[in-house]
Amino acid sequence: MKKYVVSILVKxxxxxxxxxxxxxxxxxxxxxxxxxxxxxxxxFSAITIVVTGDSLTVDQxxxxxxxxxxxxxxxxxxxxxxxxxxxxxxxxxxxxxxKRQQIIxxxxxxxxxxxxxxxxxxxFELTGDSDKVEAFVDVLxxxxxxxxxxxxxxxxxxxxxxxxxxxPLQGGKRNGNNVLR
Numbered sequence: 696m697k698k699y700v701v702s703i704l705v706k707x708x709x710x711x712x713x714x715x716x717x718x719x720x721x722x723x724x725x726x727x728x729x730x731x732x733x734x735x736x737x738x739f740s741a742i743t744i745v746v747t748g749d750s751l752t753v754d755q756x757x758x759x760x761x762x763x764x765x766x767x768x769x770x771x772x773x774x775x776x777x778x779x780x781x782x783x784x785x786x787x788x789x790x791x792x793x794k795r796q797q798i799i800x801x802x803x804x805x806x807x808x809x810x811x812x813x814x815x816x817x818x819f820e821l822t823g824d825s826d827k828v829e830a831f832v833d834v835l836x837x838x839x840x841x842x843x844x845x846x847x848x849x850x851x852x853x854x855x856x857x858x859x860x861x862x863p864l865q866g867g868k869r870n871g872n873n874v875l876r
Contacts, residue, residue, distance in 0.1 A: 698727065699753045700772040700779065700850050703742040706765040707733060715742060715766070718759050724752065730847035739767065743850050772850050782846040783821050783828045788839040790815045798838055805831045816841060 705711045712731055719726050728745035746756065753771060760769045772779075789795045795817065799809060802819050805827065811818035821831050825848065832843065 696747050696749060698745055698747050700774075700777070700848065701744045701746060701753075701756065701760075702770045702772050702850060702852070703744065703760060704734070704767040704769075705740050705742060705763075706767065707738055707740045708765055711740070711763075711765045712742065714763055715744075715760065718763065719744075719746075719756070722755065722759065724748065724756060728847035730849045732849070743848055745848050770852070772852060776854070777850050777852050779824055779848055779850045780822055781825055781828050781848055783832065784810070784818060784844045785821075785832065785835055785840060786811075786816050786818045786842040787835060788816050788841050794838075798835070801834055802831075805834075807831060 703715065705715065716726065716729070724746060726744055727747055728743075730743045731740055733739075734741050746753070748756075757769050757771065760766050787798055789798055798817060802809065802821075805821055805823075807819040807821040809817055810820045819831075819835075821828060823831075828845065832840075832845075
């Protein structure tokens with residue numbers, strides 16, 4: 696099983712996200728990550744979904760998504776031709792001044808920003824690929840994490856017109872080049 700990043704351009708209308716996510720649940724496909732936002736035009740929204748499966752599962756997802764009326768395009772993003780990012784906000788308990796500076800020094804190594812300081816806690820913001828976010832969270836586990844909020848993966852293709860759309864080849868098989876590595 697491999698992770699695939701599915702980028703879906705949809706009409707910016709009420710109920711579209713429910714129909715897209717409903718398609719996944721009706722078919723028994725699990726969504727690992729989901730993010731949604733407007734695009735450069737208010738007419739469309741971009742949905743980024745990370746799903747784990749085999750090529751047949753992803754082919755089915757691709758075909759089923761194209762059947763939805765408000766879906767404009769479906770693209771399986773190639774990791775080598777795309778930029779993937781996540782955001783994490785982490786609240787760390789810290790009343791001790793020396794420990795506080797130590798935690799800030801660790802955050803600086805990851806280029807995390809301090810976005811809130813209170814007498815007993817710090818809140819950090821970090822944006823990066825999933826591995827960087829995971830490494831930062833792992834390091835902060837040595838401290839007292841009070842709360843952690845992580846967005847879903849957001850992705851965009853590099854360049855222009857370099858889309859890697861999944862299209863079945865003869866016999867219903869396709870190449871495996873659209874796999875998140």
